[in-house]
Amino acid sequence: MWAVDQRLCAQPAWRFEADEVSTQGEVHCDFNRVLPVPTGYSVQASCTAEGPPAPYEIEFSFAESARAMMISGGPWAHATLVYCGPLTTN
Numbered sequence: 001m002w003a004v005d006q007r008l009c010a011q012p013a014w015r016f017e018a019d020e021v022s023t024q025g026e027v028h029c030d031f032n033r034v035l036p037v038p039t040g041y042s043v044q045a046s047c048t049a050e051g052p053p054a055p056y057e058i059e060f061s062f063a064e065s066a067r068a069m070m071i072s073g074g075p076w077a078h079a080t081l082v083y084c085g086p087l088t089t090n
Contacts, residue, residue, distance in 0.1 A: 009084035
C-alpha cells in the first residue's frame with residue numbers, strides 16, 4: 001500500500017500487487033511485462049484511466065532510505081509515493 005503523502009496512509013490510494021496496480025476508482029493497470037532495471041522496474045502495462053484500456057510504459061524507481069517510490073510514465077506522467085505498509089486481504 002502506498003500514498004502520495006504519509007498523512008494519507010490511513011486510506012492509501014495506491015494498491016500494488018504482483019501483476020497490477022490500482023488507485024481509488026481512477027486507474028487500473030495490468031502489468032504485461034516487468035523487467036528489472038538498475039533503479040527498480042520497467043513495466044509494459046495496459047491501463048484504464050477514464051477511458052478504454054491503453055498501452056503504457058511505466059518506470060518504477062525506489063529511494064529505499066526514504067521508503068519512497070518514484071513513478072514516471074503511465075497515465076500519471078510523474079508521481080512520488082511513500083510506503084504505507086503491506087497489502088492486506090480480507
